Amino acid sequence: MKKLYILLFTILITSLSFGQVLVAEGFDYADGSLVPNGGWANESGTPGDFLVTSGQAVVQHGSPSEDVKLAFSSVSGDVYAGFDFSVDDLGAPYSGGTDFEYFAHLDFKARLDIVAPSGSGDFSVGISSATSTAEGIWGTDLLFNTTYRAIIKFDQVTGTAQLWISPSASTDTSISGSAPGAFNVSEFELRQSDSSENETVRVDNLMIGQTFDDVLVFAPSTDPTLTIPDAPASGGVLTTTPEAPNDATIDFTTTNFTVAVPSAGDGYIKWNVKDVGDNIIDSGDIFTTDGTETPVTGLVAGNTYTLFAELVNNSGVPITPAVQYTLTVIIPSYTVVTDIAGLRADVTTNGVGGYYEISGNVLVTHTDGFFNRHWVQDNNIAGILITEDGSESPISPYAVGDNVSGLKGGTEIVNGLLRFLPTIDSGVVTSSGSVTPQLVTISDFNTNYADYESELVELQNVTFDAADGVTTFSTGTNYNVSDVTPNTVVMRTDYFGADYIGTVIPSDNITSLVAIAGRFNTTGQIYARSLSDFTLNSKYVEIEDFEMYPNPTSVGYINISSGSNSKMDVSIYSILGRQIISENVNNKRLDISSLKSGVYILKAQQDNAITTKKLVIQ
Structure with missing residues (x-):
């Protein structure tokens, strides 16, 4: 059952002695x-x-x-x-x-x-x-x-x-x-x-x-084999998704046995599916192993079935010794919840791994192209991460602010974080609205990070410990964020396409830092979405109409200009923070021919305004 299977199985029929050959693959x-x-x-x-x-x-x-x-x-x-x-x-x-x-x-x-x-x-x-x-x-x-x-x-x-x-x-x-x-x-x-x-x-x-x-020593098997791609071992148990009845199929491959219409080969495959009452739900004969999928009908979510298949000769009689395959298939049903809070409550009670339909609206707070990730939360405020990483179905991309109802999927926990894996693209955008973060303190978040998981939160009046006016944000890195107490929380740069990657870490007090709340096992973390999530209380302003070009450059100079004719102090630093060049310029060209290829930080000051840029020399 191709749509039902999550593993792979090859049945090899051999005689049991003191050992058993399980696989012979040439x-x-x-x-x-x-x-x-x-x-x-x-x-x-x-x-x-x-x-x-x-x-x-x-x-x-x-x-x-x-x-x-x-x-x-x-x-x-x-x-x-x-x-x-x-x-x-x-x-x-x-x-x-x-x-x-x-x-x-x-x-x-x-x-x-x-x-x-x-x-x-x-x-x-x-x-x-x-x-x-x-x-x-x-x-x-x-x-x-x-x-x-x-x-x-x-x-x-x-x-x-x-x-x-x-x-x-x-x-x-x-x-x-x-x-x-x-x-x-x-x-x-x-x-x-x-x-x-x-x-x-x-x-x-x-x-x-x-x-x-x-x-x-390699010894190729001469016994017939019966293989169902992506299926568990014969006699095993497989739990599918609730969507399995909608597109269940089976297809087989064999070795040392030619499947064809009677008299054109060695024989064919007979199969049936029974319910727990031993009633045949569907059955049939298969005369090809060319990858053609045979539909299985009559399955209903919430029930358990047994698949049986065997090789038969051209007269329809099972071959000797028998080559058979059985599989118990459990098809779960959806638990309908009105919101994410209800889903989380059920996971707490019954454990992870269940399937849910969220009938009410959830609000999209962030999206990311990595496995089409979406962070959503409800009115209660409870949040969850939706991801296609390991899911049964892709979903349509939603926009931040969309209210979506009817989401269907399963649950899993990865590194302590509860994730929602879509089983079908069932969500419907019912309306659009604004996204308002909930205000938390670092102390409260560190104590109760599980309560804020995958929700949009806001910290106020915090600073970055690593800020020195030169160091820039890198991808996949943990940065400590502290308040005046000081309490500290980790902000991880989890969104590799974020517009703040490569920019200088803010040195000033951040009056508002908005981020998605998360965790890595037993440690709470936050993830800023973009530059707009940082609100600075800076005593400086940016230099008006500042321009620096070409960047990247390979010509040994850059042109620097602004909207003012005042003197401009320009410094260039290595990525380790060492000052390499310090010059006074006034709407003119800066010689950088002494610099080797690499990434540098340029800091310009003019009329009590400061601008910091990344400079790339090729």
Whole structure:
């Protein structure tokens, strides 16, 4: 059920002995995107840019961002993964430094890194049980353009990862990570990310099993397999969104079994969906695995269903041994609340993860292009962040001041912050109005930050601790804001497109600082939206009609002018605050040929007025 599924599953039918092969993947696909071949699915990043080339999965650190995953049946005891890998020639030995970028893992456990060599080789590898930095490093250097077989063991009881490189037996040399505790794994992932070297790693002949011998040598399976893209494992339970009945579909892929109309292949797929009373809600036969989606009808939100599918021969008789797939599907319903306060109250009572319809109006206080984020609050005043990050559906962009009703979505908590994830674009703008922040003190906010979460607030008579007349705002940075007591709160520059980024941090008393309230786990934070959120009580005014051009400049000078003919004192500072140039100018050109390329701060004073600008020299 493509619209119902949030994970990926591949069913491999094998005989149980002392071990069990869970995955046998040879990457024998046409060049192009690895997903959705063989049940591979997108984990994160840009879909389609994780490639398979010449029968190998290609991990390209750098610009490609897609991480991919392959699910397998959950088992008890140890899980083993074995695969061939090679690293393309970088032209020089891998340096890495402290840059440990893991490229393969099991559910973010048992992470395999490429690391710097310890001797005259080209690179080495490291293993970590659960962290991003290698806890154990292979003692022998490895060479570029050479294929090695990695064998990884993950102890699901202790959480310990163990690594062998090109072994012949489990008694050969190995290295291990820490033992952070029990964890069950059911997915194998390949990861692309930015690395100091941006190396390319080629992976092939993946085996996942329950014993060392299961994965030591690649052995392609000859048993039929039945795969439903983006589905959990057979026998599992999936909770969908309330919108699932509106567009539920199923599609299958198989290996070692040709699905076609009778007599044109090995057989076909029979399926049905039953309710808890064992009544068949929908059923059918599928004669193709070309990606065509089959609609599933009759589903109703608020109910639980069981999907059953199996491979049958051309006469409609189940094949032997049976290849079957079952899934329990729980479709929740919306809890209707009149406002955000009601939603938050229900989350407090029943926990996060429920789905809600907000029937009343909510007021948009800020929008941001990053995952189409919207901050909204109600009349009570309770607020919440709406984001498409992980949501089931995009939403129409709203404007600050819009009153929106009928929003539908689910809830989650990330870094302590409650977020609303749209399940459908259902909001209706009923009116538009003004946005008025609520006045709070730093002391009150720090004590009760959870009460102000995602609401628009105002602090009065505060200053920035980092203000020195030269330092500018940077993105993704925490700045302490203090009152006279002094109480302090963090203002984080979370909006990378804000117009104050790159401007000088105000040195004067700020009579009014308006911001969105938030938190990072157990620490309250605020996020100013734009320059208009800062109201300064400055004893200075800006220089009238001040102009500085060209900026950026590469010609060795800048022209400076204003609306006054008075003398102007101009100083240029490095970004570290060191004064480099100090000149008197009067509507004329300033020589900056002695400055190297970079970013500087220009401060001009004229007739008791001050203007500060960022100067970029190319």
